[in-house]
Amino acid sequence: LSGGSVPQGVRRVAVSDGVRQPEVDALINAARDCVGVSYASTRIDNTRRCALFESLDDIEPLIEYWDEIGGAPLLMLADDQSWDDSCNVTARAAAAVDKFAAQHALLKSLSTRPTAAKHVVAENVAIDGSYVDHGGDRWFDTSRVAAVDGLVDEALSASLLKAMRARPDGVDKRSWRRGALRDVVDGESLSSAGACWGLSSARLKSLYASDAVMELQSRIVAYLERCNDEVLVSALPEAALGDAVGPIAANAPVHGDEYGWHIDADPMLLPPGPFTDFFGRAPNRAPGCPRFVSALVYPVPEWQPDWGAPTEFLDPPTGETIAIEPRPGRVVFLDQDVSHRVCAPTAAACSRPRYSLVMKLVLHAPGAVARFAPDPPDTVVGSARPPADAIDAS
Ligand SMILES: O=C(O)CCC(=O)C(=O)O
Numbered sequence: 066l067s068g069g070s071v072p073q074g075v076r077r078v079a080v081s082d083g084v085r086q087p088e089v090d091a092l093i094n095a096a097r098d099c100v101g102v103s104y105a106s107t108r109i110d111n112t113r114r115c116a117l118f119e120s121l122d123d124i125e126p127l128i129e130y131w132d133e134i135g136g137a138p139l140l141m142l143a144d145d146q147s148w149d150d151s152c153n154v155t156a157r158a159a160a161a162v163d164k165f166a167a168q169h170a171l172l173k174s175l176s177t178r179p180t181a182a183k184h185v186v187a188e189n190v191a192i193d194g195s196y197v198d199h200g201g202d203r204w205f206d207t208s209r210v211a212a213v214d215g216l217v218d219e220a221l222s223a224s225l226l227k228a229m230r231a232r233p234d235g236v237d238k239r240s241w242r243r244g245a246l247r248d249v250v251d252g253e254s255l256s257s258a259g260a261c262w263g264l265s266s267a268r269l270k271s272l273y274a275s276d277a278v279m280e281l282q283s284r285i286v287a288y289l290e291r292c293n294d295e296v297l298v299s300a301l302p303e304a305a306l307g308d309a310v311g312p313i314a315a316n317a318p319v320h321g322d323e324y325g326w327h328i329d330a331d332p333m334l335l336p337p338g339p340f341t342d343f344f345g346r347a348p349n350r351a352p353g354c355p356r357f358v359s360a361l362v363y364p365v366p367e368w369q370p371d372w373g374a375p376t377e378f379l380d381p382p383t384g385e386t387i388a389i390e391p392r393p394g395r396v397v398f399l400d401q402d403v404s405h406r407v408c409a410p411t412a413a414a415c416s417r418p419r420y421s422l423v424m425k426l427v428l429h430a431p432g433a434v435a436r437f438a439p440d441p442p443d444t445v446v447g448s449a450r451p452p453a454d455a456i457d458a459s
């Protein structure tokens with residue numbers, strides 16, 4: 066423990082190098098105002114931006130206070146012990162960081178099973194291009210949407226449909242309800258992107274635990290592991306958007322429904338919480354930062370082309386759109402910050418719902434951008450066509 070001895074009545078706070086000195090000063094002021102204790106700072110090594118407070122029983126009020134005064138995302142941790150000179154504060158901080166991650170399922174990897182399933186990347190689209198400034202770097206960024214066929218076979222489709230209590234010929238009103246929670250994030254608030262048949266959160270919870278969904282998830286993870294040298298795939302944790310946005314969603318659009326554009330989530334727009342405290346706030350696809358990806362499946366036994374109901378994607382700068390056809394066995398991967406919408410089935414589909422199941426994933430690739438489709442994309446929509454200077458730079 067560096068910094069030597071401190072005066073009576075003063076405790077220490079250990080801060081990692083990622084926290085600049087003005088922030089350390091602000092933190093000490095906040096602690097004085099909120100906890101009523103004088104802190105002296107000492108530096109520690111940790112790759113996370115974090116601050117560990119000596120002998121502090123309850124850090125929650127300080128975290129709330131920090132958010133209220135608009136402090137930047139910072140992992141604030143409390144050590145219930147006081148530190149004597151033999152105390153290895155760096156190791157104590159590392160243990161506290163790991164404990165926090167485990168508590169909030171921030172880096173919990175999903176299980177994977179090797180599968181024989183052959184897959185084909187049927188659509189590989191770049192959309193919504195723009196320059197991004199982050200952490201002193203500037204780059205041309207595009208979102209990706211990819212349709213992968215063959216990951217889901219007929220047997221898995223059938224068991225997914227069963228687990229969803231989904232009847233192919235019409236919505237089963239004992240399990241499905243109108244205007245069920247639509248887990249979309251519009252700017253900062255949850256909003257409705259159209260009334261849709263959906264499942265209650267209790268049903269979604271048991272659906273998420275079903276063998277069929279676990280099998281689907283493990284195939285998706287196996288695919289993502291094949292796409293990346295090194296990747297940790299986790300389910301969207303409650304720590305990111307609260308318990309209103311779970312790791313799974315289910316939809317049953319029928320003819321006559323209307324839907325608006327929405328995004329599933331944007332890591333740059335997350336509310337303050339354990340997720341942002343731990344990872345900070347970074348644009349989706351920033352290298353080394355969490356990538357929010359949805360994996361969408363259509364577990365329908367058959368779907369005729371004239372029944373319609375594609376998932377549509379929007380390029381906001383140009384207004385161009387691209388439609389991806391629903392197909393049994395297809396998995397559509399999309400960046401969660403891409404604007405998209407459900408299209409209702411045509412009259413030809415009669416009362417048949419075009420079911421979809423959405424898995425919300427967070428991909429972590431150390432130092433890199435986690436991938437879910439090969440580079441380069443096959444289709445480039447609207448603003449995703451790189452400007453000449455972006456090509457020059459690469
Ligand atoms: O079913 C679809 O086409 C898309 C569903 C969707 O975007 C969602 O549930 O967030």
Ligand SMILES: [Fe+2]
Nearest residue numbers: 327328329405
């Ligand atoms: Fe969505």
